[in-house]
Amino acid sequence: MMRTRPLKVALLGCGVVGSEVARIMTTHAEDLAARIGAPVELAGVAVRRPSKVREGIDPALVTTDATALLKRGDIDVAIEVIGGIEPARALIHTAFEHGISVVSANKALLAQDGAALHAAADAAGLDLYYEAAVAGAIPLVRPMRESLAGDKINRVMGIVNGTTNFILDKMDSTGAGYQEALDEATALGYAEADPTADVEGYDAAAKAAILAGIAFHTRARLDDVYREGMTEVSAADFASAKRMGCTIKLLAILERAADGQSVTARVHPAMIPLSHPLASVREAYNAVFVEAEAAGRLMFYGPGAGGAPTASAVLGDLVAVCRNKLAEATGPGESAYTQLPVSTMGDVVTRYHISLDVADKPGVLAQVATTFAEHGVSIDTVRQQGKDGEASLVVVTHRAHDAALSGTVEALRKLDTVRGVASIMRVEGE
Template sequence: MSERPLKVALLGCGVVGSEVARLMTTTADDLGARIGARVELAGIAVRRLGRARDLPVDPALFTSDAHELVSRPDVDVVVEVIGGIEPARSLILAAMENGASIVTANKALLAEHGAQLHAAAEKHGVDLYYEAAVAGAIPLLRPLRESLVGDKVKRVLGIVNGTTNFILDRMDSTGAGFDEALDEATELGYAEADPTADVEGFDAAAKAAILASLAFHTKVTAADVYREGITQVSASDVASAREMGSVVKLLAICEVDEARESVTARVHPAMLPRTHPLAGVREAYNAVFVESEAAGRLMFYGPGAGGTPTASAVLGDLVAVCRNKVNGGRAPAVSAYADLRVSAMGEARTRYHISLDVDDKAGVLAQVALIFAQQDVSIQTVRQSGRGEDARLVVATHVATDAALSGTVERLRALPTVRAVASVMRVEGE
């Protein structure tokens, strides 16, 4: 074992940061044996020094001067768990300039400035690891980055936000509405006081950008990801899915076209058949399907959030980075050599499930079918329920471009015999 300990600066001491500090301290001997050198906390940067913290660390390690901490010449690794864009970006760049490798859980930063951070890591000869940024404790990014690097990934499909999965699961299992399920998620600590990032899909979109970038060796940012949250998913939508033997999930979908010329990345609610493995993902768990040419279908499943699970991923990255420091090497750079075009949502090929409140009279179905035909959208099934003012048509389509499907919906809304387009839901997994 190396005589010189490796010094680690920790930025942030919230839910995740506290667990990282606790695990680093209580498992120091094991970590040292696995790395080949002891790891020690050089300092912990926090916003408020006076706050009481029940941690087995020396209080003298806490500092409010994060920039001074990452600039210290004795710091080997910086662990960033403060989140957000700034000051996290500036602190990470400053640490790299001083020769420190980086472990971060910051999905928003990586989705916006991943290319800049990877370029800086390459320039300064340091590591940049971020397994905890997507799907918490689930080992997912390193398989994409390393294990599958000799394969061709075709599609990544997954549930990457535990809060929304909990809400939709409750709506499915209890018949609750969105607001009621959100209140329960908040009471149990699964949802933040301001749940916007989760329920509007921003969190999942950032993760989708990271997944698409790694899977397809292409720079994809959060702005490239089509995003639609779950706030408009109603109890009737979930009930309709149940009647069809399906379940509603918020999915992150990243795929490459057959010619491998363009990629799409999207986040939106979708119906999944209950026979699909992702349909059985309950509560606040995450799961991701990866489809590749040689390996076929792989599924990664586990807790996607929480202090201890996320800290587990951070510690895994910390061990990998410290081993590289001890051995005088570094991880292979992440490649964006493919530089594929990121296509718009309208080019994505998907299926729709559409519920229409219609006039109960002869010829309505023919009018509806004509609009689908004019938009070059093929109908898979159609069924009618109710009579009179309760008449409803439920249409399931074959695969078509999202532009053609959304154009069909707009024309249906303008049809005099259609009183309302009650529900529109994409369908995946079939």
């Protein structure tokens, strides 16, 4: 039986994503009602600029007072697509205080303050859903926290930022330099006018913090995630990667320690073999590779950003939250029972590709090899090219602790025969 009284929705923010949410709610109203078991009605839209024309939205619904909208007493669900920390955080808390469940796409806020938001939702007996905060339209958050709830996830590795993947893909496929590829991404609308959050890894790190909390049932904040951007990746790095049968991706990597007593979370560029499924992820697409004890290896792939894809994830959450409202129940909340510490980057164990500019004279290779050995880093392969008194030396290591590799690089920089460390790149996915 369909309930006749509609569930009322407050939309907080009406930019690219919010306008798509409003459009789909209107055009698919009958289907949404059938799936939920009750009509859903857009009861108000909070914006900063009320004078802006918003096609398909009744101007009578538009308000600049988001707090008053939430306090008016008849709102069932709030959709927060404002982004940033404030006023989004205050508005979500206001929603919970007034019996309103929340659907959010706000990765930055969840990465910074997710524990407090979950606590507020739990205390009020309400839902906090955020599928759209990670990897756009790709169903990832709900499968990890519901479908895999009975399994043990040991590792998550993924491409979670479409802008950086587009740039690196263009550098790989066309031989373009970083700036040229960034300019193309900007012209096509994949990169913001200020691309810092993407290319320096902040966006991916926020998503990594959210995924780490879900995967390992522990609390992880943005500050816990080691982060390196990809602005220093060069055509020479791609040439070296190709010689190794690899490509380069900006990866978010979350791992449970071998003893199960800690986890690591990191975002950085890495070489991965062309045989790995993530190597074939092209342009602005996202993909996340999950390794679980019972389920084995799973890959989630699709568009990771954009108005319509992100709105799809928001509306999927809206349907779930509205169903819970009708059933007078709530979905899964935060699961942080393990309380595992997040280790530093120095505890990470992986392989490395190091490119050195060295003097082209006898004994240099032996000196470099000795430095690696003194710091407990085993060399797998070495490639040397020399000309006119200068040489490049490319060393690929066996697996080693990141702290040991850092110590090795510091010592190499002090050698008279080493003129510079041109590049350090981790090798993953083997």
